[in-house]
Amino acid sequence: MSTPVIVAEGLTKRYGTVLAVDHLSLTLRQGEVFGMLGPNGSGKTTTILMLLGLTDRTEGNVSVLGDDPSRRPLAVKRRVGYLPDSVGFYDELTARENLTYTARLNGLSRREGEQRIDAALAGAGLTAVADRRVGTFSRGMRQRLGLADVLIKRPEITILDEPTAGLDPEAALEFLELIRTLKGQGITVLLSSHLLHQVQAVCDRVGLFSQGRMVLEGSFEVLADRVLGGAYRIIVEAGGDTLTPALTAVPGVRAVRVERPGVYHLDAQVDCRAEVARTLVQRGAALTGLSLVRPTLDEIYARYFQEARA
Amino acid sequence: MTREGSPWTGLWAVTLKELADHLSSIRMQLLEGLIFLTAIGSAYAAAQELRATVAEDPFLYLKLFTTAREPLPSFIAFLGFLIPLVAIALGFDAVNGEHNRRTLSRILSQPIYRDAVLLGKFLAALATIALNLLALWLLVTGLGLLRLGVVPSGEEVARGLLFLLATLGYAGIWLALAMMFSVIFRQPATSALASIAVWLFVAVFWDILVGLVAGVVRPVEGGNPFAELAQTRLRLGLARLSPNTLYAEVLLVLLNPQVRSLGPVFLAQLEGAVLGTPLPLGQSLLLAWPQLTGLLAATLVLFAGGYVLFQRQEVRA
Numbered sequence: 191m192s193t194p195v196i197v198a199e200g201l202t203k204r205y206g207t208v209l210a211v212d213h214l215s216l217t218l219r220q221g222e223v224f225g226m227l228g229p230n231g232s233g234k235t236t237t238i239l240m241l242l243g244l245t246d247r248t249e250g251n252v253s254v255l256g257d258d259p260s261r262r263p264l265a266v267k268r269r270v271g272y273l274p275d276s277v278g279f280y281d282e283l284t285a286r287e288n289l290t291y292t293a294r295l296n297g298l299s300r301r302e303g304e305q306r307i308d309a310a311l312a313g314a315g316l317t318a319v320a321d322r323r324v325g326t327f328s329r330g331m332r333q334r335l336g337l338a339d340v341l342i343k344r345p346e347i348t349i350l351d352e353p354t355a356g357l358d359p360e361a362a363l364e365f366l367e368l369i370r371t372l373k374g375q376g377i378t379v380l381l382s383s384h385l386l387h388q389v390q391a392v393c394d395r396v397g398l399f400s401q402g403r404m405v406l407e408g409s410f411e412v413l414a415d416r417v418l419g420g421a422y423r424i425i426v427e428a429g430g431d432t433l434t435p436a437l438t439a440v441p442g443v444r445a446v447r448v449e450r451p452g453v454y455h456l457d458a459q460v461d462c463r464a465e466v467a468r469t470l471v472q473r474g475a476a477l478t479g480l481s482l483v484r485p486t487l488d489e490i491y492a493r494y495f496q497e498a499r500a
Numbered sequence: 501m502t503r504e505g506s507p508w509t510g511l512w513a514v515t516l517k518e519l520a521d522h523l524s525s526i527r528m529q530l531l532e533g534l535i536f537l538t539a540i541g542s543a544y545a546a547a548q549e550l551r552a553t554v555a556e557d558p559f560l561y562l563k564l565f566t567t568a569r570e571p572l573p574s575f576i577a578f579l580g581f582l583i584p585l586v587a588i589a590l591g592f593d594a595v596n597g598e599h600n601r602r603t604l605s606r607i608l609s610q611p612i613y614r615d616a617v618l619l620g621k622f623l624a625a626l627a628t629i630a631l632n633l634l635a636l637w638l639l640v641t642g643l644g645l646l647r648l649g650v651v652p653s654g655e656e657v658a659r660g661l662l663f664l665l666a667t668l669g670y671a672g673i674w675l676a677l678a679m680m681f682s683v684i685f686r687q688p689a690t691s692a693l694a695s696i697a698v699w700l701f702v703a704v705f706w707d708i709l710v711g712l713v714a715g716v717v718r719p720v721e722g723g724n725p726f727a728e729l730a731q732t733r734l735r736l737g738l739a740r741l742s743p744n745t746l747y748a749e750v751l752l753v754l755l756n757p758q759v760r761s762l763g764p765v766f767l768a769q770l771e772g773a774v775l776g777t778p779l780p781l782g783q784s785l786l787l788a789w790p791q792l793t794g795l796l797a798a799t800l801v802l803f804a805g806g807y808v809l810f811q812r813q814e815v816r817a
Contacts, residue, residue: 235816242609244815264505264611272609278602280521294513295610339606 192220195347195378196241201250203236203402210236212402213250218347218380223373225389226382227491228399234382235275236402238349241380242272255346268296271345275352277336281325285316285335288324289342296343303342310338314368330361337368347378354388366392386487396487398494406494410487415459417490417497424456424463425449427479428470436473440465503613510612514620515627522590522628531586532632536639538578543640545569547647558778561652562659562755564644575640576663576751580744583629583667584674584703588695590625591678593688594618595810600688605815618810622679622803629671633664655781662785663754666792670747672799674699680806683813702742710738732764743798746791753788762787 196218203211211233218224226234239245241252243259243266252259259266279288286307293303311320314334319327327335333353340348350369354362362385369392372379383389389396396413398406406413426437429452437446437454442462447455456466463480470477522528549569550560557563568574573581595618598604608614637660644650652660677698681691714735720727739745749762757778761769779787 239815244605244608261502262504264509264613267609268611270609272606274602274605274609276602277606279606280601280603291513291517292606292610294517295510295607295612297509297513297611336606343610 192222194218195220195255196380197251197253198237198241199251201237201240201252202248203233203240203245204248209402211240211247214402214404216397216404218378220378221373221376222394223369223379223381223392225393225396226380226399227384227386227389227396227487228382229384229495232399233402234399235351237399238272238351238380238382241349242267242270268343269346271340271343271348273333273336273340273348273350273353276356277332277339279324279327279332279335279339282323284321284323285311285327285338286320288335289339292339292342298342306342306344307338310341313341313371314338315364328361330357330364333357333361333365334368337365345377347380348372349380351382352384353381354383354385362388386491390487398491400495400498405498413487413490414484417494422458422461423483424458424461424466425479425481425483426454426456426466426470426477427452428454429476429478433470433473433475436469437466440469505611505613507613507615509616510610511616511620511623514612514616515624518621518624519627522624523631527589528628531582531589535579535582535586535632535636538582539575539636540639540643542568542572542575542578543643544647545572546575547643550648559656559757560648560650561641561644561656562757564640564648565660565663566751566755576755579667580670580747580751581703583671584699586629586632587625587671587674588678588692588699590628591621591675592682592692592695594621594625594679595682596686596688596691597682599686608815614811615807618679618807622675625675626668626672629675630664630668633667637664658781659754659757659784663751666747666750666754666788666795669792669795669799670743673743673795673802676799676802676806680802680809683806683809702744706742706744707739710735713738729764736763740791740794743795746794746798750788750791750795753784753791757781757784759784760787762791 194217196216198214198216201211201214201216202209214233214237216237226237228234236245240247241254241259243263246260254266255269257265279285280291283291289307289310290303293307298306308317311317314337316331316334316338319331324332324335337350337353340350353369354365357365366388369379369381373392379392381389381393390410393410395407395409397404398413406416408416426433432448433454434446434448437443437456440456440462442458442460442465443456444459445457447457449455461482463482467477467480543564546564546567546569549567550563565575568577595604598607598617607617641652641660644652674695678691678695681694682688685691685694714731718727718731718734720731740749753759753762757780758776760773760779
């Protein structure tokens, strides 16, 4: 395993009597894409702000790239890029002027700054509109400019807060593609979102947030296994008598649900389609369909919060 | 928790950016137009008046700033009125404007402290005002040369520059106040209104209030001179809580070398004094020193207030 770049232990933030983040522990390793998943108000943004030293924590320890963000915020912010939730720019300035300001704030020389700005604009696909005022930009363009803004400082870690919120599907896909290129460059990415299928598309590991705590954490398969009782869902279409007992008996199958007569949903730990087919054919059932459905994060999410409420 | 790293990191970048914003903004251009028109108008009128009435005066050049001709008020009266307006206009959306544009968290996630953001904005606005004041002063000086043919003496130039410095201090108060309100209130309109309300209170109602309070607390009965003195002292003390009074007194002393006291003077104190002779610059400065210090102190206190509030504010929108 590669080295951890973000380590948080017992991270807590209290606003008066409200516990926004509750003894959170989190470890990010170099080069991975971690998704923070959770409903609004579950403490994602507060956690991010504490990792950047923009908000002081009430309790706990944090180390970002070996530095404590509350004690050495400048050192941390020099190496960590942050794209805030619904990022804003100076509308009366051009894209290039906005980025120039960022370059100056990072203490870059004029020449170095210009080079990085050109590279960042090209990377975000904004070269053609670099000298247009940001006021004329669409939301998708702003968001990509936000990413270019983050890349100016050549970050080792990039933190993206709800980066695809409010984007149309095409713009969102483009943006996810950009996030993948970050991973390709070896940049560690921490991503927060409530749009699950997008998190699923880019993240190596996911943490499920609820009421200031990370209630589940792991790769997507692990989460599916923990919440849905199996990472695989097999849909069987077969005529004949009720097949539930036979299907339940197949090794690896955890649960069988009759969706409607002749259609069965199987939760399985492994891909046991061959076994299922063999069993059914041996019983003489008329097998007309057999397909594998990977459960989506949406399902995991919905199921988890259903169970949490129950 | 102690923090490492210099709070000045990025100060220069913020200041330059804000300065460029101010100088190119329509808001500032409008205000500049207003100030230049009124100031030049009043200085021109003063020059006309001086040509008509004054034959000889050792400080003719300074009279250019203080002489009024009906219906126009004097140059300094105009300035005293417009400077707070400009300062408020430059400061009222300093912080909440960044909040509303959602640029604040992006800027603060750069390797700088909040100190740099607030101080940079303050310095940029002050530099904008200083630049305009200097241009204005040079224009009026030029006007004096052309219309009156007076060449300002070294002392008059020194007095003029000190007058600019005092005006900058006065502007600093209103700027710091407007910026503090921009931290407190999330809506720029609210902070602008709050700043203007304070200014109106100080400019119009404070004097009235001070007169009333002094009359009630220290009533004068039967022409008792001691009671009268006590009332005057109380009135002066209260009036000097207002930056407008402080500024007016500084200008009075700096631009009128004949002024030798800002409070009540007793006959005994005038013994041996040659009335009407001007004070040297050093003595005038000494006379206005408490007022100048007061202006500076008020600026610092207001800025510190805004600074503390800003440091404690949550970044998230």
